[in-house]
Amino acid sequence: MKNLILSRRKILQGIGCLAAGTMFSGIRVAFASAPVDERFVFIILRGAMDGLNAIPPYGDPNYQSARNGIALGSADYKPLDNFFGAHNNLSAFADMFKAGEAAAIQAVATPYRERSHFDAQNVLESGGVQPHVINDGWLNRALTLYGSRKDSLGLAVGQTIPLTLQGKVAVGTWAPSAQGLPDDTMLLALDKLYQHDALFHTALAQAVDIHGIADGDLGGVEGMKKIGGGKNLQNKEAMEQTVKAVGKILSDPKGPRIATIEIGGWDTHAQQGTDKGPLANNLAALDTGFGALKDSLGEHWKKTVVLAATEFGRTVAQNGTSGTDHGTASCAFLLGGAVNGGRVIAQWPGLDSGRLYQNRDLAPTTDLRQLAKAVLTDHLHLAQAEVENKVFPDSSDLRPIDGIIRV
């Protein structure tokens, strides 16, 4: 009930300031004094990204033969070092890599070892060891560790909240919408209407908060039509416009600090292509998002870490339909001014058939939680003991990856 009352007060404060025309500054009184100045964006790549063609291990002697038919040719990637490359469509990422503010992690996976998207995403987002054991998200549990003001720290980009941000702490959602908020009379009436329904009331209060920061920057109704309301982030233009607004929201001194973005379309079972095709297009959209985040965060980029990760990888060999089926390890991306990058982190397991997981998939050698724990402790300044106690249970034997965050 505490959240409800708090949120309710925020709305009413806002409405109380209407006469002076300062509605949003009134609401945002509650946003004062953030407990953390660092920014963190978690990009969820839904559908199982083919990490072997995003960050190709071109130096592995078996890469071409094991991926016969779908391996990238030497003109389809840019070398990152003398072993790994980045798909040509990850050009913004490659530039950041060169500038030392981006890293790739190869052969990484969650602890999940089956091949269901939905269970795997549940593990990726809940932070559990098994699917459907923990009912809330690891990022939400991380927010519980902040004493003050935690209810306005989290933001889900999209109409609804992904599991990773669901939990005890209230978080906002934001998506570009042509309509914006209802008028003030209606808001006041809705506030009363929802006073005994916590689910609806919290959602309304969050909407009031976030729209106060973001609106007015996306070209109104016409602008929204152009980018399709930001619903399809596989579209490069929609990604760019949406992420620019996210950067603005995260830049606001009183705004949220931690955001999630979701992009689907990685489930390339058929005709996945190499330099062109569905995988290449999705990588281009993701890369556009990377670039737009850096641009729009401006001076805050130096305090930012972005983690992009998928639920599992794909088979090493192509399947019967020029695509790939569900696999195990994939790669993850870490970028931002606070990242000590310029390297691909991998205990490379190799692609010769004897080294593959169950004789078909890239074997996992790094646990994704090692990466997430490094972000939570070194970047967001949460105590490791608390992270192991509350955020990632059963992970105390997993060392956070050392030195991945600039100090």
Place this chain on the structure above:
Amino acid sequence: MTASQDSFIAVTRFGLGAKQGDFAAVQGDPRSWLEGQLKPEFAQNPALNGLPSTMEAVQHMREDAQMKQQAKRDAAATQDEASKAMFAGKIKDAQQELNQDYIKQVAALTRASVDSPAPFFERLVQFWRNHFTVSITKQQDRILVTAFERDAIRPNVLGNFHEMLRASTRHPAMQIYLDNFHSIGPDSPAGMRQNKGLNENLAREIMELHTLGVNGGYNQKDVTEFAKILTGWTIDAQGQGDGSGFFFASRQHEPGSKMLLGVNYNENGVNEGEEALSAFARSPSTAKFIATKLARHFIADDPPENAVAQLASAFTQNNGDLIPVYRRLIALDEAWQDPLAKVKTPNDLILSLLRATNISGAIEDKKLVGAYRMLNQMPFSASSPAGWSDKASDWIGAEALLQRIDLARFIARAVHTQFDPSDLLENTIGPVASKDTRLAVAHAGSAQEAITLLFSSPEFQRR
């Protein structure tokens, strides 16, 4: 528990929301009103007569592909820029026509549900079409998805689960959506000639999402073996089959015996797949999985164990016949408690708004379908084969709520001169309306505002 609360539950939770006069009609005996809808005649919704059959859709798909290929060839063959543009325009026009057809068909399905005298039956159709998700995210499926509902789902909703599973698996829309039509046995004649092979997408999702459930006791080896069993199951693109749209291409079928869930399947062509589907349909894992989904849909996001057990045992005792399962559901006490336990999905919300206001006939197709797009639940476009979520936490966020309120405002603007807000309240949520909601509607500054608030209220947004 009052009789009127039962009426609300029958009409809103089991049905698709109240039309004017529904509560009065149901009042006497809500359970009998529901049971009366479990009759095959309701599968023949006359509003659907205009939808293409599966064979018509397959034919259309073939012609569309041929036309586009020809246009591409013609464009490549000419040097003249104007001709090239003409051929490109032809492809674009054809695509637009497909989109318009799809919108027209979705609007027709919507009106069929809204106008149906058997809304419980219609809800069951929507439950099953979501269980067996197909999606226009596969471009060719745009032509096929409504035929899937018409021919694979509707005729089987009151039949046997196994038949619906067969119809779904054999349907071209499913074969395309989950890539099986071009999965080829590596050692089959076609596989040896073309150096092509398996695609295990459909095999996995049938076990995980359509039958056994992810903890249903299978492993990766079973998925691969079942994928081999399903090779050759494809689309009747040349009109060689039995008129259902399905064709078994034996040249693509992986020869030899397969071991699935500990059972050896000797080489037996299409019958291997038939036997496997039959075995899945009989599995207790399937009974439990389907029971859980039904209980989640009709009782609560976290369904009570007793309800799941009851439904599973009805499923098993009746060998997958579905009518006795629905009867057991209607008889469960748990289904008649907390009348607002579930949040309406956008699809539920849109249909209930249209039923409450009776305006679906007056809205043009594009706007009608636009409501789904606005709330992020376009029919046949779920982002994964798991279908749309049936949990409130996946549907209510700040942004989603604003869209819902906006839709309420849009509909209120269209109908506010035709309704008295307090009558409309009684006719839609009367039996459960709270004091807050009654006050908000009574004190609103205008009829339009009152109706916006009514349609935004928790009682209208829940079921």
